[in-house]
Amino acid sequence: DTEVTQTPKHLVMGMTNKKSLKCEQHMGHRAMYWYKQKAKKPPELMFVYSYEKLSINESVPSRFSPECPNSSLLNLHLHALQPEDSALYLCASSLVAGFTDTQYFGPGTRLTVL
Amino acid sequence: GIQVEQSPPDLILQEGANSTLRCNFSDSVNNLQWFHQNPWGQLINLFYIPSGTKQNGRLSATTVATERYSLLYISSSQTTDSGVYFCATTDSWGKFQFGAGTQVVVTP
Numbered sequence: 001d002t003e004v005t006q007t008p009k010h011l012v013m014g015m016t017n018k019k020s021l022k023c024e025q026h027m028g029h030r031a032m033y034w035y036k037q038k039a040k041k042p043p044e045l046m047f048v049y050s051y052e053k054l055s056i057n058e059s060v061p062s063r064f065s066p067e068c069p070n071s072s073l074l075n076l077h078l079h080a081l082q083p084e085d086s087a088l089y090l091c092a093s094s095l096v097a098g099f100t101d102t103q104y105f106g107p108g109t110r111l112t113v114l
Numbered sequence: 115g116i117q118v119e120q121s122p123p124d125l126i127l128q129e130g131a132n133s134t135l136r137c138n139f140s141d142s143v144n145n146l147q148w149f150h151q152n153p154w155g156q157l158i159n160l161f162y163i164p165s166g167t168k169q170n171g172r173l174s175a176t177t178v179a180t181e182r183y184s185l186l187y188i189s190s191s192q193t194t195d196s197g198v199y200f201c202a203t204t205d206s207w208g209k210f211q212f213g214a215g216t217q218v219v220v221t222p
Contacts, residue, residue, distance in 0.1 A: 042200055042212035043157065058209070088155055099210045100145050100164075105157040 006091050006106035014114050015081060021109045023074040023091030029104070031097035032074040034066060035090040037108075043090055049074060050097035081113045116141045116205035118213040125218045127191045135186040135216045137201030145204055146177050146184050149212070152197040160186070160199075191220045 004025045013019050023032065031050050035043040048056035049068040063085075065077040074091055088108045094101040117140035127133055137146070148160040161168050161175040163184065168175055172191075177184040188195055196219050202212040 037155075042202075042215055044212075045210050056208075090155075090157060092157075099147075099204045100162065102159045102162060103147075104159070108155050110155075 004091055004093055004104050004106035006089075006109050008109060009107065010110045010112075012112045012114065013078065013081065015083070017081075018077070018079045020078065021076040021089055021091075021111075023076075023093075023106055024072055025093040025104070026072055027093065027095075027104065028071075029093035029095050030071060031094045031101070032068060033092040033094075033103065034074070034076055035092065037088040037090060039087075047076075048097055055097055078111075081111075083113050086111055086113045115207060115209055116143065116203065116211070118201060118203060118211060120199075120201060120213040120216050122216060123214065125216055127188075127195075127218065127220045129191060129193060129220055129222050131191050131220075132187070132189045133191060133218070135188070135199050135218075137184045137186070137213055139182050139184075139201075139203055141206060142179065142182070143203040143205075146179075147202050148175055148184070148186050149200040149202060150195075150197055151200065151215075152194075157200075188218075191218075193220045193222055196220045 034046040037043040047066045052068045067075040090108045091106040092103040094103045119138045151157045163177045165179045172189045174187045198215040200212045200215045
């Protein structure tokens with residue numbers, strides 16, 4: 001099973017809402033990633049978790065709060081977002097962190113902030 | 115940080131044609147990866163290729179690290195090859211970043 005799943009597929013939220021994105025993998029990978037991708041742009045790395053600990057935070061605003069409750073699950077908690085945060089949010093996993101290993105990506109969550 | 119430049123930005127191919135995509139990087143790298151993102155947004159890692167040549171079916175990639183470029187070859191293109199091809203690498207600060215991508219459209 002080489003699948004990374006993400007829920008929901010689409011999310012529309014207001015600027016005062018709190019919502020969460022969920023990512024799951026059952027490949028035994030110990031590194032998990034969040035990326036943000038705006039339309040017609042390449043993905044941008046947001047966070048990296050290695051062995052369930054946050055190892056990289058690319059200066060992401062605090063309205064995005066990641067959580068890795070166990071080795072299979074990665075959440076991204078959203079609060080007080082701005083319309084410019086509307087984007088495709090991609091989750092990925094790899095055997096180990098360090099960008100020398102194949103990353104497997106989920107299908108993404110398309111987020112619209114009104 | 116490292117500059118990653120991809121060319122061409124857009125490519126239109128007739129089905130069955132061959133093509134070469136290029137990725138230039140401004141500094142030495144210890145990893146280089148190629149990705150394909152299909153029109154529905156699914157991103158797939160094609161190659162991890164810090165140096166040398168690799169082949170996977172109709173796709174192959176070559177990285178010449180000393181000259182700071184990598185090439186992705188698509189042979190006998192099919193409509194399912196359409197999408198955006200990204201190269202990505204890590205700079206000396208450990209920051210992982212993608213190039214701007216090459217948008218490929220394969221017409222029947």
